[in-house]
Amino acid sequence: MAAPSPMPSENTQALIQVRQLKKYFPVRQGLIFEKEVGAVKAVDGISFEIQQGETLGLVGESGCGKTTAGRTILGLYPLTDGSVEISGIQVEGINKDDLKLLRRKAQMIFQDPYASLNPRWTVSAIIGEPLRVHNLLPDDQARTERVHELMLKVGLSPRLINRFPHEFSGGQRQRIGVARALASDPEFIVCDEPISALDVSIQAQVVNLLEDLQDEFSLTYLFIAHDLSMVRHICDRVAVMYLGVIVELADRNELYENPLHPYSQALLSAVPVPDPKTSRKRQRIILPGDVPSPINPPSGCRFHPRCPIAKDHCSKIEPEWREIDPGHWVACHEV
Amino acid sequence: MDSERLLEVNNLRTRFHIAEGTVYAVNGVSFGINEGETIAVVGESGCGKSVTMLSILGLIPIPPGEIASGEALYQGRDLLKLNDSELEQMRGKDIAMIFQDPMTALNPVLSIGRQLGEPLRVHLGIKKQAIRQRSIELLEQVGIPDPAHRLSEYPHQFSGGQRQRAMIAMSLACFPSILIADEPTTALDVTIQAQIVELIQRFREQMNMAVIWITHDLGVVADIAERVLVMYAGFIVEEALVDDLYEDPRHPYTQALLAALPRIDRRRDRRLRSIPGAPPNLLVEPKGCPFAARCELVFDRCREEMPPLIQIASNHHQAACWIDVTTGKKR
Numbered sequence: 001m002a003a004p005s006p007m008p009s010e011n012t013q014a015l016i017q018v019r020q021l022k023k024y025f026p027v028r029q030g031l032i033f034e035k036e037v038g039a040v041k042a043v044d045g046i047s048f049e050i051q052q053g054e055t056l057g058l059v060g061e062s063g064c065g066k067t068t069a070g071r072t073i074l075g076l077y078p079l080t081d082g083s084v085e086i087s088g089i090q091v092e093g094i095n096k097d098d099l100k101l102l103r104r105k106a107q108m109i110f111q112d113p114y115a116s117l118n119p120r121w122t123v124s125a126i127i128g129e130p131l132r133v134h135n136l137l138p139d140d141q142a143r144t145e146r147v148h149e150l151m152l153k154v155g156l157s158p159r160l161i162n163r164f165p166h167e168f169s170g171g172q173r174q175r176i177g178v179a180r181a182l183a184s185d186p187e188f189i190v191c192d193e194p195i196s197a198l199d200v201s202i203q204a205q206v207v208n209l210l211e212d213l214q215d216e217f218s219l220t221y222l223f224i225a226h227d228l229s230m231v232r233h234i235c236d237r238v239a240v241m242y243l244g245v246i247v248e249l250a251d252r253n254e255l256y257e258n259p260l261h262p263y264s265q266a267l268l269s270a271v272p273v274p275d276p277k278t279s280r281k282r283q284r285i286i287l288p289g290d291v292p293s294p295i296n297p298p299s300g301c302r303f304h305p306r307c308p309i310a311k312d313h314c315s316k317i318e319p320e321w322r323e324i325d326p327g328h329w330v331a332c333h334e335v
Numbered sequence: 336m337d338s339e340r341l342l343e344v345n346n347l348r349t350r351f352h353i354a355e356g357t358v359y360a361v362n363g364v365s366f367g368i369n370e371g372e373t374i375a376v377v378g379e380s381g382c383g384k385s386v387t388m389l390s391i392l393g394l395i396p397i398p399p400g401e402i403a404s405g406e407a408l409y410q411g412r413d414l415l416k417l418n419d420s421e422l423e424q425m426r427g428k429d430i431a432m433i434f435q436d437p438m439t440a441l442n443p444v445l446s447i448g449r450q451l452g453e454p455l456r457v458h459l460g461i462k463k464q465a466i467r468q469r470s471i472e473l474l475e476q477v478g479i480p481d482p483a484h485r486l487s488e489y490p491h492q493f494s495g496g497q498r499q500r501a502m503i504a505m506s507l508a509c510f511p512s513i514l515i516a517d518e519p520t521t522a523l524d525v526t527i528q529a530q531i532v533e534l535i536q537r538f539r540e541q542m543n544m545a546v547i548w549i550t551h552d553l554g555v556v557a558d559i560a561e562r563v564l565v566m567y568a569g570f571i572v573e574e575a576l577v578d579d580l581y582e583d584p585r586h587p588y589t590q591a592l593l594a595a596l597p598r599i600d601r602r603r604d605r606r607l608r609s610i611p612g613a614p615p616n617l618l619v620e621p622k623g624c625p626f627a628a629r630c631e632l633v634f635d636r637c638r639e640e641m642p643p644l645i646q647i648a649s650n651h652h653q654a655a656c657w658i659d660v661t662t663g664k665k666r
Contacts, residue, residue: 061524169613199379200551201629204595204609211606226524229554233597233607253602270529271599272554276577278600279557286533287526290494 014049015220016073016188021046021082023065023072027295040294042068044244045082047321052187055214055221057235057252059228061267063291064241066224070190073222074106075099087187104134107181111193113173117165123176124161127151130184150179154209171202178209188220196227207234228271232256237327240264243302244294246321250328260330263303301333309334341512341545342391342430343367347405347415349383349390352398356618360386362569363404365644368513373539373546375560375577377553381614383569384549388515390415392432393422428458431506435518437498441490447474447501448486454508473504477534496527500534507538514539517549532559553596557581565589568615568625571644575652585647585654585661588626624657632658634665642666 024039042065050056058066072079075091084091089102107130110116117126127147130136137143148158154175165173174194181189191210195203207230213219225231231238232252239249240263248261259265266285273279287306292298298305304314311334319331349361361383368374376384389395391407391414407414409429417425426432434440442450451473452466461469467486474482477500490498499519506514516535520528536559539546548559556563556577563580565573565588573586584590594608612629615621624630627637636657644655657666 061526171613199614200553200592201379201595201610202613204607205611208606208609228525229597229599232599233603256599266526268599270525272532272552272558273598273600274553274557274593274596275581275598275600276557277581279554282600284529286529290496290527291524 013052015052015087016048016050016222017083017085018049018073019047019083021069021072021084022080023068023077024080038295041244041297042294043072044294044297046239046241046244046246047082048239048246048249050188050220050222052220053214053218054237055223055235057231057238058222058224058241059226059231059238059267060241061226061291063243063294065244065294066241067192069241070108070192070222070224074108074190075102076108100134104130104184105186106188106190107184107186108190108192109174109177109181109194112197113170113177114165114197116177117173119165122162122164123147123151123156126165126176127179127183130180134184136184146183147179150182153182153213154179155205169202170198171205174198174202174206175209178206178213182213182217185217186219188222190222190224192224193226194223195230196225203230210234228268240267243291243297245302245331246329247303247332248328248330250325254325254328258328260324260328260335261303261332262307262309262334266308301331339370340367341370341372341409343408344387344391345406345408347387347390347407348403349386349395350401350403352401357620358617359619359621360569360617361390362621364566364569364571366564366571366574368545368547370512371539371543371545372562373548373560374562374564375548375550375556376564376566377550377556378566379551379614381568381617382566384566385517387566388432388517388547388549392426392430392515393417393419394432423457427454427506427511428509429511430513430515431509431511432515432517433499433502433506433519435521437495437502437522438490440502441498443490446487446489447493451486451501451505451508454505458509469508470504473508474501476507477501477504478530479504495523496530499523499527499531503531503534503538507542507544510542511544513545513547515547515549518551519548520555521550521552528555535559553593565592568617568621570621570625570641570655572626572656573654574644575648576650579648579650579652583648583652583661585652585659586626586656587630587632587658587660589654590660591629591631624655632656632660632663634658636665 022045023043024041026036027038028034029037060066071077073084079092086106089098124147127150128143131143137146151158156175195206223235235252238252238255239246242263248264259268266287269285289306300315300317301319304310314333319333321331323329345365347361347364351358364387378384390402402415448470451470455461455466455469470486471482479485479500520531560577563577564571567588573589591610610629615625623638627633642655642657644653647654
């Protein structure tokens with residue numbers, strides 16, 4: 001959005017503060033005399049806060065920039081513009097020492113439990129790595145004990161400590177990933193689609209585990225997902241992204257029961273409900289066409305070419321990021 | 336009911352002989368589908384839902400695959416006994432299939448027009464100029480803008496949703512009487528998923544086509560199916576009309592699966608009920624009920640003997656369980 005004011009916070013001590021975050025990836029052309037010919041505006045000015053112990057959901061369709069947002073917030077990608085503060089650490093322009101501290105305090109759980117674990121490492125090496133890197137437990141014995149403890153916490157038998165990732169099922173691998181993330185005693189975890197690669201019966205196990213750990217260690221989560229039903233279940237507040245920007249942000253029940261942005265409305269209406277009788281009664285908003293390219297996003301409101309209620313000015317003026325009701329933010333001219 | 340029976344599968348068993356041993360993928364599956372009916376086959380990965388359909392279409396590579404028993408009767412012929420050329424005659428013309436990943440199912444080096452024209456040429460014997468005309472019509476019907484121009488493009492130039500549309504156009508080219516849709520919307524975003532579901536529903540009505548929809552998504556099933564088969568570890572464990580299944584599931588696995596799902600249309604009222612453990616190892620020959628190790632109601636007999644799929648309520652509601660879950664009594 002053009003210049004959304006940073007969100008006022010009731011509590012100035014929000015653990016995570018993201019202001020006007022932008023992440024562009026350059027598009028280059030030419031083999032020898034390479035030059036930049038444009039940029040993929042993956043994240044184009046998003047702002048939000050997350051309170052200590054809270055779970056914020058970041059939802060949207062593929063290519064909307066939610067994963068890039070999560071990675072940029074953790075400093076895995078250098079940010080293009082804006083600012084991010086995690087537990088008092090400024091992420092932009094961070095120095096080496098602070099980065100190491102940030103890596104301890106903020107962790108990530110990845111989507112693909114197959115690709116995110118080194119196949120040549122044992123469980124012991126994988127879970128123990130953060131302990132080693134941060135020199136938290138230099139003593140081998142103590143480290144092994146800590147790995148044992150972590151395995152028990154995530155519901156894995158410590159007997160499996162010397163096994164390799166390929167010997168585990170998808171759900172168990174995701175537990176290994178969770179244990180690794182917990183090893184350095186983080187305050188904040190970015191969960192990037194942690195359950196989308198898992199079967200339904202296993203998803204519930206992992207979600208319940210994440211909730212238990214949050215209670216026990218008062219963790220703060222940024223939960224990135226496209227499964228809107230699960231997001232309603234697990235998140236306290238939810239932000240909806242479209243083409244690099246947040247179009248709506250509200251408490252979970254407010255967002256799901258009273259979505260204001262036409263994109264949120266269409267997105268929520270498109271999710272099938274596991275109940276045939278309810279399903280027959282639901283009104284679906286079917287959006288025309290596909291998500292446009294983030295290299296050259298539509299002018300004005302990025303959603304206007306697919307929007308069922310778009311007016312003339314929607315293609316010209318970027319909508320303002322407004323607080324319609326306390327805590328309910330939306331970027332749309334027509335609300 | 337039997338008079339309009341289109342396809343009848345009996346006691347299908349499919350195995351794969353691999354280096355590690357034998358994979359018991361499908362273990363005695365029986366079901367049927369009537370003209371114009373939509374059934375859904377639901378289950379988690381590895382439950383045998385796709386292998387069942389691939390077996391019927393003769394698409395299982397043998398070896399390592401083996402159809403150990405069974406028959407699949409279509410218009411009085413057993414599809415499992417057809418030779419290669421008969422199979423080719425049948426596939427696409429009588430029974431067509433669309434796949435989860437339209438990128439791997441389409442040939443990346445052939446233009447969309449060429450691939451779309453193939454079933455028309457092979458099955459309908461249409462001449463070259465007419466093929467182009469018909470291809471344009473087909474793309475138009477599935478909602479691809481500027482079809483005449485898009486015919487000469489290649490799959491990578493189509494978006495994910497458009498590729499799935501092109502695949503649907505291809506599968507419907509010869510007016511099949513059964514369409515097997517193997518997770519056609521799983522790789523797509525929800526807004527695109529809604530478009531594709533609507534598209535297939537529309538064609539089903541127009542062509543009075545029967546649809547077998549394979550999915551793991553119980554939300555999609557509630558949307559599209561009239562009748563549902565629930566599969567687990569190569570067995571059908573429950574079969575019911577869609578309303579009966581969701582209102583009154585009679586197999587502990589189906590019950591647990593529905594309780595494990597969060598609802599988008601309701602406020603959170605509890606933790607999710609998770610199913611402990613994981614599905615059984617398919618390399619072990621099944622003995623007893625495959626769900627026994629994860630079941631809350633398990634008793635000795637479950638581990639020894641596989642319960643048969645029997646009718647347990649009206650509307651042909653069937654379940655394979657040694658316990659009547661409504662009364663808690665053993666059968």
